[in-house]
Structure formats: structure tokens, C-alpha cells
Amino acid sequence: MTAFLTSLQSIIPIIVIIVLGYALQARGWFADAFAPNLSRLIMNVALPCSIFVSVLRYLTLDKLVSLSSGLLYVFLAFAGSYILAFLAVWIFKVRPGRRGTMINTFANANTIFIGLPLNIALFGNNALPFFLVYYIMNTISTWTLGVYLMTTDSTSGQKSTGPAAKFNWKKLLPAPLVGFLIALVFLVARIPVPAFATNTLTYIGNLVTPLSLLYIGITLHKAGLKTIRFDCDTIITLVGRFILAPAVMFGILYVAGFLTPGMPVLESNTFIIQSAAPALAVLPILANQGDGDVEFSTNVVTISTILFVIVVPVIMVLLG
Template sequence: MSVFLTSVSSIVVIVLIMALGFLLRKFRWFGDDFAKSISGLITKIALPASIFVSVQKHLTRSSLVGLGKGLIFPALGVIIGYLIAWLVVKVLKVRPGRRGIMMNAIVNANTIFIGMPLNMALFGTKSMADFLIYYVINTVSTWAFGVFLIYNDDPTADKDSKKKHKISLQKLLPMPLVGFVVAIIWLLLGLPSSKPDFLFQTLGYVGNLVTPLSLIYIGVVLCDAGLKNFKFDRDSIIALLGRFVLSPLVLILLIKFGAPVLHFDLPRLMQQTLIVQSATPMLAVLPVLAGEAHGDVEYATNVVVMSTVLFIVVVPVLMGILQFI
């Protein structure tokens, strides 16, 4: 029961912050350009800072090296997830502006804000090392590959020949990826993970803006689009099925059938942790990334809100499945 309440508590916090953004926009505290302005702050400044600080906080050089064979299965799960998502997008002829969003929605999870509290409630601090395995894979998947799918799905690119042929440094090396690469190099060099104090405190404060600003951004988009326009359309249902059914199912099959073939004896706690993380809701920052790439922000907002709210139903089902893992 405490696990369920922990999950509900996390979701209520998310919904309340989105509601705050909705109301502030409705009462015109935010201007028409607010969402566009804030997206740049989130993706180019706050996200790199957040990723850098998170890596320093949750990883050490020894723990990074010690992740070892546990990385193989979530990595394979992500690769298979992308392949299936790509096939779905092609077969169903998903329109430009939604393709990259859908593939990210299916494959990448909200590991920090929802996944980590849920994991701690389920398994305690002893599961932290196993949680980091999925965190690393999810971070690399999102910022080394997933973000490119969104940027390259810009529906306005074909209308502007100059933009089409221009090599964008931002697309080639997005700032969140820069933050992750710098963090890993910092870690491998054995540099202090909390010194100098003023630098890490500054990065920590700026990085902490990501989640609340992303959720406020979602609330603003909800207000501008109108709640009545958010519904379970075909593309939303596919994204939700991919996130809550396909991703955990692929990982379960890989662990149950792949581990024996490779002669890997994965601890039960590691198996359960990886499966739990694979079924967490979509990234809160997804609508922000969609806005940066001129994608379908309303669709991105739709699937993020739906996946977050529906996670209340997913948690009990997930807890039942874990009994057989």
C-alpha cells in the first residue's frame, strides 16, 4: 500500500504543478511568448546542468565501471524498442512532427522524478546500484539518440530550403548531451564531485528548474490548446501501449530468455528494478523538445499527461507482475 501511495503522491505533485501552469496562463500571468522563451532556458541551460549534477550525485567512477553486464539487457531493450517504434511509425504513416515524439515516448522513461521514488519505495536503498544501470542507459538513449529523432522530424524543414541544408551545431551536439559527456569525463578523470561549492550549488539550483518549468510548460500548452482537444486518438494510444506494454514486455523477455542463453545470472532485485524502470511514464521534457523542433507540442503534451495520470493504474498491475519475476 505504501508503494502505491508513494506513486500516487509523485503523480499528484506533477498534476498540481501542471495545473499551476494552466491557471497562470489562463489568468494571463504568462504572455503568448512565454512557452517559447522558457523552452530555450530548459533545453540549453537547465537540462545540461541537471544532467551534470545528477551524474555526479548518483554515479562514481567505480560504480560506473561496476555496472557491467547489467547494462546489456536494458541497452538491448532500448535498441529493440527503437526498431519496433520505427516500424510502427512507418507502417502507420505517422505524420511529421509526431514521429520522433512517438518513438521517444515508447522507448524513454521518466526515471528520476517518478522512477527513482517508486524504486526506493519498492526495494529500498539496496536497489540504487541497479537503478543506476537503467538511469545510464535511459540518459544515453534520450540525449545521444532520441533527441535527434525529434530534431530531424521538424515538419517545417522542407518548407525552408536554407534550413534544410544548414548543418546545425545544436542538432549535431545538443546541450543536454554536452552536459552528459562533460559529466562522464569529469567522473572518469576523478575530479571532485562537489567542489568547488559555488559551482556545484549554482548548477544544482539551475538544474532543479527542469522539472517544475517543464511541468508549467505543459500546463501552458494545455491551456492554449484547450482541454477538450486532448483525447485518446490513435497515435496517443499507440504511444501509451508502447510505453506501458511493449517496453517492459521486451525487457522481461530479454531477461527471462536472453540471460540463460548468455549464461548470465542476474540477481532478482536487478531484474525487478530494470522492469519497473522500463514501465515508468514518459519524459516530462518531451513537449519542450517538441516545441524546440517545431513538432506537435499538443500531441507530446497529450501523451505525457496521459501516461502520468494512467500510471496510477499501471502501478498495481506492475506490482502484481513483479511477484512472478
């Protein structure tokens, strides 16, 4: 019980800021364009700055080399989640238009707007290098196989051949990942960063967590809590996101602990928590582009975003 209360206290600030965003949106404080603009500010300005500073502050060349094994474990976990997702679609005969959403929710998580602030709140900035490992694999998975499955999953059963179904290489290099790569250049080349630049980037980077949490609250209000419903496909999808995906990650890390002992607890905990983050917020947009079931995608994203408040303390207790 003590562990549960401690975990709950860790996410209370997260919940409060999310509720604040929800309440302010309900009172009409924000225009319709505010949330999209806030998203762009976080993704293209604040987050790259935060990642750049954190990499140089918390990462060393030795630690960078040690992270390569973590990338392998995360890759195996994603592969396992995809296999389970395809099996679920086949076993439960999920209808066209919902398959892409279900498979994506099994495998890919909302690492930026929920996973990142949650990770910082629970484990601090020291865990950011481990988060970046998961983030890289999640980004590659989402914008390769993930986006293909979403934009070719039409409710009519016919594959889309429009622009949305075409692969976009630019999606593999979002601004946060570019910030990470630039930081690696500075780290490997040992390029010094002036104090004023570090301080400026730190101030901008500190906007990430509070603005991300406000964004979640705004998004929840726009989605509408009254539209939530639980059907068979939704329940299967949520089981995949909150039970099967973390279980696969835990299993791989458990086996890896015997084969290559010495993995930092912070690294394994970060991977497991990230594997239990809610569904991607962009799923309804991708479903719309692929003529999929947008209502189902919206329902899954909304419910998973709400349920993470309950799931995280439970996982933290299980992790000890």
C-alpha cells in the same frame, strides 16, 4: 490497492504543480515568450548543473562501469520499439505525414521535461545515473533516426530536401549531455570541486523539477484540451507508447535478469518508467518542418502528456 495509493501519492505533487502552471497560464500570467524562455533556462542552465552535481554525488567509477550493461539493454529496447513501430505503420497503412510521429512516439520519450522530474519524485536522486543511461540513448535515437523520419514524412508523400531534413550533429550534444560529459571528466580524473561551486550548482540545479512541471502545465493549456480527439492512428500510437514500449523494456530486462542476475531494482524500474513517458514535446515542431500532419502530432503529444498521470500509478503497481 495500497500500492496504487502509494504510487498516486508520489505523483500528487507533480500533478499539483502541473495544474498550477496550467491555471496561471489560463489567467494570463505568462507572456507568449515565457514558455520558450523557460525551456531554454531549464535545458541550457539548470539541467546541466543538476546533472553535473548529481553525477559527482551519486556516481562512482565502479558504478560507471556497471552502467555499460544498462546501455545495452536500453539500446535493445529502442531497437525493438522501432521494429514494432514500423510494423504498425505497415499493418495499419498509416498515411504519409503521420508515420514519423507514430514511429517516434513508439520509440522516443519526453525524458527531460516529464521523465526526469517524475523519476526524481518516484525514486529520488539516487536513480539519476540510471536515468542518464536512458537519456543518452533517447537523445541519440531522437536526433538521428527520429528527426530523419519526422522531417522526411510529408503529407504529400514526397521527401523533404530542405534544411530541416539535413542532419545536425549539434543536436547530439545538447547542454545536459555536455554537463554529463564534463562531470565524467571530473569523476575519472578525480578533480575536486570547491564547496561554494557545488552549493551554487546545486541551487541552480534544484530549479529543474518545479520549472519543468510548470512548463508542462503551460504547454497543456496552450495545446488546448478541447482539441483532443481519438482516432484510429492516435489510439495505435498511444498503445505503442504506453503498452508496447514498456512491455519491450520489461521483456528485455526480464531475460537479462536470467543471463546476468544482480541488476539493481532502481535501475530496472527507472528504465521501465522512462519507457512509458509521454511523447516528445518537439514532435509538432519537427512535423511542421517536414510538412507533416502537425495537428496529429499535437494531438498525440497532448493526450500522452495527460494520460501519463494515469499510466504511471498503474505501472508502479505492476512493478510492486
